[in-house]
Amino acid sequence: MVGVTDHIEQPRPAVGPLRIGPFVVDPPVVLAPMAGVTNLAFRQLCRRFGDGLFVSEMVNARGLMEDGEKTWQLASFGPEEPRRSLQLYGTDPVVMGAAVRRLVERDHVDHIDLNFGCPAPKVTRHGGGAAVPARPALFGAVVTAAVDNAGAVPVTVKMRIGLDEDRVTFLEAGRRAADAGAAAVALHARTARQRYSGRARWSAIAELVEALPGTPVLGNGDIWTASDALAMIERTGCAGVVVGRACLGRPWFFGQLADLFAGRPIRPEPPLGEMAVIATEHARLLTEAIGERRGMQMMRKHMGWYLTGYPVGSTVRRSVTALSTLADLEALFAPLDPELRIDPAAAAAPRGTQAGPHEVVVPDGWLDADAIEPPDARADALVSGG
Ligand SMILES: Cc1cc2nc3c(=O)[nH]c(=O)nc-3n(C[C@H](O)[C@H](O)[C@H](O)COP(=O)(O)O)c2cc1C
Known part of the structure; x- marks a missing residue:
């Protein structure tokens, strides 16, 4: 879809294959789970540019067990997803184990990732999200329950460095996850306090x-x-990379990563005309999956990201808030110059939320006792976030 004509020559990097249980993920690239983003449409679109592992939006284990219609819709896959x-997401070993068993018995999944990184106060306050690894026995019990019920389906864990710089949890949690049989451990190298602000501390990945x-x-x-992906692998020795915000409005980033790992010249950012084709396809896939009204509502935020760095002016940018139909989207692109190029600095700049820092509150005494008892159900009340 995107023209491959770039000029940034790279030697083929000496990076081994990423193995997750029975899978070889090549290139060693994972689409980060992002609530409200990495739905079927977005995964389908990203995969067209390059291979990797494309993780769903976060799905609540309790919601699955309660047979929530919305929850099962979030958990749906396309027939062509390999x-x-x-x-x-879950905090109770019993609920987590049951949800994993149900998914596996229904042959619904090939891989399960467990989310232990959510910094949202509404769950950490009750012992959920990023607060779970702060209780290693509970954390280990949740991972064990998932692995023990997963059969041959590999289970991985995603977590942060800790609650904050004084309450670091990742090394102990990483060991517990490995002991429990996790097939891989992903570290978002920020604390929950940082949320999405500041810099990720890649040295923690190396540790x-x-x-x-x-x-x-x-x-x-x-x-x-x-090249950031390669730098992370070289500096930390990690087996693969998980990319999140960089692909917001840039699904072709997976093509650039595939080029890099294959030693090909890295394809350039597409001119606006090509971007418009891709964004329109994104809207079409969303419409197919969830209907035009909801799909186009969702497309408004994606269009903000797609247009980032293209010199289209503020009137066009503002007009995305009024998108209601696929025809509106076509009308938005029609008058724009298809040759317009993205400012390269803007393409490489951080995008998506940079929110934080924010104080992390956990229940009283949470860090004093390493109890295995799960927190109360309010800790499970998470439908989005990470
Ligand atoms: C909109 C959005 C939603 C997210 N939702 C989740 C989620 O559901 N589960 C999760 O583990 N992480 C979630 N995250 C965190 C990302 O997976 C990733 O760890 C984080 O963005 C850091 O990676 P990046 O610097 O490549 O963006 C979310 C991030 C964003 C921006």
Whole structure:
């Protein structure tokens, strides 16, 4: 779809294959689970540019067990998805184990990722999200319950450095995850306090790699360009990279990553005309999946990202808030110059939320006792976030 004519020559990097249980993920690239973003339409679109592992939006384990219609819709895959990769959120080993069992018994998934990185106060306050790894026994029990019920389906874990710089959890949690049989551990190298602000501390990824010699470690945080991915692997020794915000409005980033790992010249950012074709296809896929009204509502935020860095002016940018139909989208692009190029600095610049820092509150005494008892159900009340 995107013209491959660039000129940034790269030697083929000496990067080994990423193995996650029975899978070889080549190139060693994972689409980060992003609630409200990495739905079927977006995964389908990203995959067209380059291979990798494309993880679903976060799905609530309790919601699955309660047979919530919305929850199961979030958990849906397309027939052409070669590896159905689902991210689960839960804090109770019993609920998590049951949800994993149900997914596996229904042959619904090929890979399960467990989310332990959510910094949202509404769950950490009750012991959920990023607060779970702060209780290693509970954390280990949740991972064990998932692995024990997953059969041959590999289970991976995604977490942060800790609650904040004084309450670091990743090394202990990483060891517990590996002991429980996790097939890989991904580290978003920020604390929950940082949320999405500041810089990811890649040195923590290197520490985790060293601490888990038998388990693939995936590095995550602040990969904005293909060369950032290589730099992370070289600096940390991680087995693969997880990319999130860099592909917001840039699904072709997976093509650039594929080029990099294949040693090909990295394809350039597309001119506006090509971007318009891709964004329109995104809107079409969303419409197919969830209907035109909801699809186009969702497309408004994506269009903000697609237009980032293209010199289209503020009137066009503002007009995305009024998008209601596919025809509106076509009308938005029609008068624009298809040859317009994105400012390269803007393409490589951080995009998406940079929110934070924010104080992290956990229940009283949460850090004093390493209890295995799950927190109360309010800790499970998460339908989005990470
Ligand atoms: C909109 C959005 C939604 C997210 N939702 C989730 C989620 O559901 N589960 C999760 O583990 N992480 C979630 N994250 C975090 C990302 O997976 C990733 O760890 C984070 O963005 C850092 O990677 P990046 O610097 O490449 O963006 C979300 C991030 C964003 C921006």
